[in-house]
Amino acid sequence: xxxxxxxxxxxxxxxxxxxxxxxxxxxxxxxxxxxxxxxxxxxxxxxxxxxxxxxxxxxxxxxxxxxxxxxxxxxxxxxxxxxxxxxxxxxxxxxxxxxxxxxxxxxxxxxxxxxxxxxxxxxxxxxxxxxxxxxxxxxxxxxxxxxxxxxxxxxxxxxxxxxxxxxxxxxxxxxxxxxxxxxxxxxxxxxxxxxxxxxxxxxxxxxxxxxxxxxxxxxxxxxxxxxxxxxxxxxxxxxxxxxxxxxxxxxxxxxxxxxxxxxxxxxxxxxxxxxxxxxxxxxxxxxxxxxxxxxxxxxxxxxxxxxxxxxxxxxxxxxxxx
Amino acid sequence: xxxxxxxxxxxxxxxxxxxxxxxxxxxxxxxxxxxxxxxxxxxxxxxxxxxxxxxxxxxxxxxxxxxxxxxxxxxxxxxxxxxxxxxxxxxxxxxxxxxxxxxxxxxxxxxxxxxxxxxxxxxxxxxxxxxxxxxxxxxxxxxxxxxxxxxxxxxxxxxxxxxxxxxxxxxxxxxxxxxxxxxxxxxxxxxxxxxxxxxxxxxxxxxxxxxxxxxxxxxxxxxxxxxxxxxxxxxxxxxxxxxxxxxxxxxxxxxxxxxxxxxxxxxxxxxxxxx
Numbered sequence: 001x002x003x004x005x006x007x008x009x010x011x012x013x014x015x016x017x018x019x020x021x022x023x024x025x026x027x028x029x030x031x032x033x034x035x036x037x038x039x040x041x042x043x044x045x046x047x048x049x050x051x052x053x054x055x056x057x058x059x060x061x062x063x064x065x066x067x068x069x070x071x072x073x074x075x076x077x078x079x080x081x082x083x084x085x086x087x088x089x090x091x092x093x094x095x096x097x098x099x100x101x102x103x104x105x106x107x108x109x110x111x112x113x114x115x116x117x118x119x120x121x122x123x124x125x126x127x128x129x130x131x132x133x134x135x136x137x138x139x140x141x142x143x144x145x146x147x148x149x150x151x152x153x154x155x156x157x158x159x160x161x162x163x164x165x166x167x168x169x170x171x172x173x174x175x176x177x178x179x180x181x182x183x184x185x186x187x188x189x190x191x192x193x194x195x196x197x198x199x200x201x202x203x204x205x206x207x208x209x210x211x212x213x214x215x216x217x218x219x220x221x222x223x224x225x226x227x228x229x230x231x232x233x234x235x236x237x238x239x240x241x242x243x244x245x246x247x248x249x250x251x252x253x254x255x256x257x258x259x260x261x262x263x264x265x266x267x268x269x270x271x272x273x274x275x276x277x278x279x280x281x282x283x284x285x286x287x288x289x290x291x292x293x294x295x296x297x298x299x300x301x302x303x304x305x306x307x308x309x310x311x312x313x314x315x316x317x318x319x320x321x322x
Numbered sequence: 323x324x325x326x327x328x329x330x331x332x333x334x335x336x337x338x339x340x341x342x343x344x345x346x347x348x349x350x351x352x353x354x355x356x357x358x359x360x361x362x363x364x365x366x367x368x369x370x371x372x373x374x375x376x377x378x379x380x381x382x383x384x385x386x387x388x389x390x391x392x393x394x395x396x397x398x399x400x401x402x403x404x405x406x407x408x409x410x411x412x413x414x415x416x417x418x419x420x421x422x423x424x425x426x427x428x429x430x431x432x433x434x435x436x437x438x439x440x441x442x443x444x445x446x447x448x449x450x451x452x453x454x455x456x457x458x459x460x461x462x463x464x465x466x467x468x469x470x471x472x473x474x475x476x477x478x479x480x481x482x483x484x485x486x487x488x489x490x491x492x493x494x495x496x497x498x499x500x501x502x503x504x505x506x507x508x509x510x511x512x513x514x515x516x517x518x519x520x521x522x523x524x525x526x527x528x529x530x531x532x533x534x535x536x537x538x539x540x541x542x543x544x545x546x547x548x549x550x551x552x553x554x555x556x557x558x559x560x561x562x563x564x565x566x567x568x569x570x571x572x573x574x575x576x577x578x579x580x581x582x583x584x585x586x587x588x589x590x591x592x593x594x595x596x597x
Contacts, residue, residue, distance in 0.1 A: 053435075054432055054435060074344065074438050077342075077438045078343065078344070078438050079342070082436050084429060084433075086428070088429030088432065088433045089430075090357075090361070092364045101353060101357055104345065104356075105345070105353060105434065106342035106438065107345035107349070107438070108340060115338070115340065116340050119338055153340070153341070153342035154338045155342070
């Protein structure tokens with residue numbers, strides 16, 4: 001495999017007049033965990049489906065494992081493993097039957113399937129449930145089996161589309177551990193989409209932030225957060241927020257102010273030293289401060305800086321595993 | 323990364339040398355068929371009606387119409403006349419189309435499309451499983467007929483050909499529900515494809531020989547391919563080796579197959595190219 005695992009150039013994907021992916025350029029070196037972060041409907045899944053050959057690019061180009069997704073799709077398929085957002089498992093088959101079939105789909109011989117099943121089950125913990133029908137599995141187990149199925153043919157690049165959406169916190173952390181282990185121990189390149197800030201922050205070597213089909217920021221989580229400033233002061237006010245912004249913008253150490261609703265996000269170089277002047281300025285400009293918080297920047301602040309909105313994970317998919 | 327890993331949890335797993343490769347058409351075909359066949363006994367409630375309905379109609383028709391038929395067709399057995407009808411009832415519309423549409427809806431079909439599998443094998447593999455199932459469904463119907471005293475004039479070879487023709491018809495007909503499943507991805511649409519069964523199965527020589535049909539029904543039956551299939555199947559049981567009837571029956575099956583399979587594989591191509 002080449003030194004670049006995934007590369008896109010001006011990649012677009014339209015559905016009718018709607019531009020779901022609007023000219024994305026990314027380059028992911030081999031062995032990296034790349035987190036693709038964005039809210040629901042941002043274009044994450046469409047991009048993954050395009051890179052996995054399920055959708056054809058409307059324009060632009062993309063290569064995965066050195067092969068063009070539009071013209072060398074079979075070669076791409078041989079080199080990728082994919083676990084899409086909804087774990088597609090036949091509920092009437094056992095975990096072992098699903099993994100065996102998946103191995104056959106990739107042309108593996110019987111002894112290779114047995115060998116690979118041992119390998120992936122050492123990495124992805126299914127336990128004795130492997131011989132139960134998947135209809136009896138919990139959400140977390142389904143995700144893990146889906147991950148095992150994506151690995152059975154030993155792919156070079158693993159695509160995980162929102163691998164923990166809908167999982168409870170404990171299951172989420174187990175999936176994180178397994179993803180990290182795949183990268184650490186096997187050097188597998190992992191392209192991960194998520195709507196969870198913490199997931200991107202914890203797992204990804206680099207993060208791309210997508211909004212409305214466009215890549216709005218890219219870098220390591222630390223570098224992205226550093227762009228915002230060393231610290232962030234969040235002020236919720238009642239009154240004229242524009243006036244409040246003008247009042248705090250001139251304070252020494254304030255690097256930027258973003259307004260969203262009644263909330264000001266104030267990027268500062270030195271939070272401890274700046275929060276008092278900010279409080280005084282707000283108090284003196286005629287607004288009523290109902291909440292004032294000092295914290296370090298998050299990827300949500302990065303998203304806010306670039307889009308003017310917060311990332312809102314899909315509430316219906318939060319921790320719904322039983 | 324700050325997610326915790328329990329001590330001793332980290333396994334030193336060397337990168338496997340196993341690599342994916344295209345399995346080839348026949349291996350892909352076998353993989354799809356194997357899964358479909360494996361699921362049949364686990365979804366047995368979907369198969370039982372296909373077995374019960376033809377046996378029920380056979381018993382009821384024979385019980386109620388035998389005397390009338392044998393009065394107007396002296397020397398002919400209504401049981402022998404009805405066995406091919408029961409077979410048509412057993413094999414027409416039996417398919418894995420509902421499984422396919424479930425696969426489409428829950429994403430399993432996408433999983434298959436992301437593998438290097440041969441695209442035609444995705445559909446043909448299901449049809450191989452259908453063929454095995456319709457043969458399996460036909461055997462008890464034929465066995466019942468034999469138990470009730472039906473004599474197959476062409477002997478065991480005729481029975482084999484009888485089952486093969488029935489199986490071919492069953493597979494040919496699956497093209498319609500598969501086309502609907504692939505085109506719509508809708509379980510309701512697939513279920514409604516059963517409506518196609520009625521004109522094929524009833525506007526024909528189901529209950530009377532062709533020369534006793536009258537009016538519009540006689541005209542429709544003349545153009546219904548099942549008329550020729552029934553004639554071929556009946557010839558094997560009641561007449562003997564009748565090359566004309568057999569060729570006409572085979573031609574009728576192939577003609578319907580040309581239409582249904584074209585629709586099905588076009589729909590497959592459309593879904594695969596949806597991207």
